Amino acid sequence: MSISPASAASIEDRKRPMTREEKRVILASSAGTIFEWYDFYLYGSLAAIIGAQFFSSFPEATRNVFALLAFAAGFLVRPFGALFFGRLGDMIGRKQTFLMTILIMGISTFVVGLLPGYNTIGWAAPVILILLRMLQGLALGGEYGGAVVYVAEHAPPGRRGFFTSWIQTTATLGLLLSLMVILTVRTIVGEKEFAEWGWRIPFLLSIFLLGISVWIRLQMEESPAFKKMKAEGTSSKAPIAEAFGQWSNGKFALIALFGLVAGQAVVWYTGQFYALFFLQTILRIDMFTANVLIAWSLILGTAGFVIFGSLSDKIGRKKIILAGCFLAIVTYFPVFKTITQIANPALHAAQQNTKVTIIADPNDCSFQFNPTGTAKFTSSCDVTKALLARSSVNYSVQYTAGAIPAKVQIGTAEVVGYEIAKLTGDDVKATPAAFAKSVNEALAAAGYPVPGKPAPGILKMEGFFDIFNAQVFPLVMILTYLVLLVTMVYGPIAAALVELFPTRIRYTGMSLPYHIGNGWFGGLMPATAFAMIAQTGDPYYGLWYPVVVAGMTVVIGLLFVPENKDKDIFAEDSRR
16 A cells, blocks of 8 residues: 555654744644633633622522523524634635634623623623623634634644644633632632622733733734635635535535534533532532642643644544543443542432432423523422432432322422412412422431531542542542543544645634534533433433433444545645
C-alpha cells in the first residue's frame, strides 16, 4: 500500500518542535477562547445571586426560575451565532470574525458587572440582562468555530489533533478560572458582601482579560488556507446554503451531529456539570466542597485533552472519541453509585435499605420535564414525587386507580399528600410545609439524613488543599476519571469536525452541529435527568440520558463517520 504525500509529510512534522509562529497561533486562539468560556460560565455559577439582584420583584422560587431562563438563553442562541458568524468567517475571514466575537463577549460580560439591579432601574434591568446573555451566546456560537478552524488551518500535516487540542482545553480552563475567581473573591470580601456587590467583581475583571486577548489576536495573520482560497477565487458566496442545502455537504453535518458531537456533548456535561449538580443537589455536599472537588479533578485531568488530541494524530480521531463514549456507557452507573457511597455514606445506606413507595392514581402523575422552568406541577402525585426526588430518596411508584390524593409509605409510616389546586385560604400556606415536615420526619426515622443538617459522615473540606485523606482523595480520583472521559471525547473532536468540511464552508459547516450538540443535547441534560429521576424514583436513572445518547453516537459513528486524520485540508475536498 502506497503512502500518501500527506502521510509522509506528517511523519516528519511529528518529529519537529513547534515553530514560534505556531505557538503564537495556539496562544492567540486558546487565550481568547479561555476568556470567552470564563465569561460564559460566570453567569451559570452565580445564577442564584444574579436572580436576587435582577428578579427581586418575584418570590424566591420564581426568581430562580427566571435567572435560570436567562442562563438558558445563552445556550439556546448558540447555534444561531454559529450560523451568523460561521457565514462571516467563510466570507470575510477567520481572524476578523473571531475578533468580533471576543469583543461582543467581553463587552457584554463587563456590562453585566455594571448593570444596575431591579431595585434601581426596574424592569429594564432583567430585560437588558437577558439581551446581554443572548449576545454572549451568539458570540460563543461564533468564537469556537473560528478559533478551531484558525488553528487547524495553521497546523502542519499530521499534527492537527495536537494543535487543536489546545483549543479543547479552553472550555475546562475557562470553567476552572471562573470557579477559582469566584472562590477567591468570596473569601476576600465575605459571603454577605459578595451577595450584595462582590459578585460584580469577576464580571468586571473580564475587561482586563478582553484587552489581553484582543491585543494578542491583532498580531496574528489570516489563516493560510483561507488566503489560498481567496487568492484562487474559490470562496463561497452562500456558505449556509452550500453547507446545509446541498446533500453532499449536509449529510456530513448530520453525521457530525449524531455520530460525534451528541455523544461528546453528554459525556462532557456529565463529567463536569452533572457531576457538580450531583454532588450539590443529590448528595447535598456544601458548595465550597463540591466546587473544590471539581476544581481538583479539572486540574488533574486537563492534560488529557492534549494527550488524546496528539494520540488522535497517530491512531485516528474516531477510535478515541467512540472509545470515550463506550467507557462512559459501561461505567457511569457504578461510578456515580461509588461517589454516593464515599461522599455521603448515610444517604447511600438509606437508599439501599429503606423501602419508600408512592401510591397514586396514574392520571394524577406527570412526566416532570421542565427545561425552561416555567411549567407548574401541582397534583398530589407530582408534588410528592418532586419532594422525594429533591431529597434524593430511592422510591417506587404503585399506580392505583382512584388513589387521589397520593400517599407515600416510608417504612411503616404513611403520609397523605395534597393537591395544590384544591387548597384554599390558609391551607395553601400551611399544608405544603406540613406535608414536607411529615415526610422528612418519616424519612429521618427510617434512616435518611435530615434535610438542613449535616449527614453523618458526609464529606466536607476545610480548605482547597484538604485532599489527602481517606475520604476526599478517592473521590477526587473518581471525578478525575470522569474528566479523563471528557478529554477522550473532546480532545480530538475539533480536528475531526474541521476535516469533514472543505475550506470554503468549513467555519459554517462545523460550527452548527457542534453548537446544536453541545448547546441542546448537553444543555438539556439537567432538566431531562431530573424528570427521569422524579418519574422513576431512582436517583441514578437520569444517567440513562447520557448513556443512551452516547450509545447512539457509538453506533452511528462506527457506521458512518469517516477517518480523515491524514486528509489534506488545503486541497479541495477529494470526496466530491
